[in-house]
Amino acid sequence: MNAPPPRSTHLLYLHGFRSSPRSAKAQRMARWVGEHRPDLTWLAPQLPPSPREALALIREQIRDWPRGTMAVMGSSLGGFYATWVQQHTGCRAVLLNPAVDPARDLSRHIGEHSCWQDPQERFFFRPEFVDELRTIAQDLPPGAIARPERLLAVIAKGDEVLDWREMHARYEGSRIHLLEGSDHGLSDFDDYLSELTEFLQL
8 A cells, every 4th residue: 555645844935026925825825834734844935036046045945955845836926936946856836827938028027116015115127137037947948847747837817917828838737727717816815725735735
């Protein structure tokens, strides 16, 4: 008789562009961990606007995590980063409306921005950050997802920011939860939270 797979011991949550660990989904996951898995190592870092620095921070913070029992969840731009984490660690990953080509999309957003959760927090998205995203994307060539069975992408047809068809094509072969409506922020997140936590073996 086969033994059940080990439960995840570490969970990393990566927020999206202009977001933070104070986002609704990050906070909901933090509450879920507190209620159901207080033993879990939970990490939801504030990511710097520089993609190169964001990835360096992520690598440093998960450096000593056990590859066999860690998991990652990422939203939008955080889904792009989470894909990178999954491809380099082999861990399970849940991607929430993941950005497919953030270099292209964010090239239109050069300039000063505020954080969605606190308009007083401002940052500058620099032109060189687009180049940094292109460099990261070279590690994630289209159609070359390794171990796609360890990826679950939640994709909303009602996403007002990203094209659901592009997301669906990018993660074809992975497990996909396609929502007929919803929105970019996944305001119905609670409806399928149990599916996501089960997939991540939490």
